[in-house]
Amino acid sequence: MKSILKYGAFLLLLVVAACATGRNNATPEEIAELENLISNQRFEIRATWAQPMASQGLNSIANAGLLPPGSTASRIDITGATAYLRVVGDSVMADLPYFGERRMGGYYNQDKAGIKFEGIPENLTFEPLKKGDGKTMSFTIDQDSEGFQVYAQLYPNGNARITISSTHRTNIWYQGNFxxxxxxK
Structure with missing residues (x-):
């Protein structure tokens, strides 16, 4: 019985220590750098992973072996692709590959198969994250006949997560660095 209590106490201590070290403790310098990038509004997020909504079509593509090595239907490696979201002054621009399904009819244009937009967004805001250090950027933007709702979580360690909802396509998430x-030049 004593050995069970010892192992139980050890396991509890291990879990508490793991949870305590998993917190995002940003340094004041990292937080100041994040605030500076946001106030200058001159930064870019380079996406390295795409996370589309799982669907039968994506599962079929993954089962056929058509995804890059190390990728699954719900997490696709896009490190070799042009994949960015930029904020420069009052403008935003994006060129992100898209994996998913089109939900509304429209024409097919090979040059616009990904998520591409450029212009002045509506309702651009930066707010503190609900948990931990960092900021959430959100805005809406229209490109041709399609509208996008964009959320980006920016963390002091340089990591970023983008969520894009479209009026014509299924949602997609991206992970990367900013x-x-x-x-x-």
Whole structure:
């Protein structure tokens, strides 16, 4: 009985220690850098993973072996693709690959198969995250006949998560990193 109590106490201590170290404890420098990037409104998020909504179509593509190595139907490696969301001044632009299903009719344009938009967004806001350090950016933007609702969670350690809802397609999420945007020469 004593050994069970010892192992139970040890297991409880291990769980408490694991939970305590899993918290996001950003340094004041990281928080200040995040605030600076947001106030300058000149940053970009480079997506490395796409997370589409699971569907029978995506499962069929994954089962056929048509996804990049290490990818599944619900998590696709896009590190080799052009995949970004930029905020430059009062404008936003995105070029993100899209994996999912179109829900509304429309024409097929090979140049616009991904999520692409550029312009001045409506209702651009930055708010503190509900849990932990970081900010949530949200806005809406229309491109041609399609509308997008965009949420991005920005963390002081440089990680970011983007959620995009479309008027024509199923939702998709992206994970990646953000940094100050520097124009390519």
């Amino acid at each position: 940094r100050e945007y520097e124009e390519e």
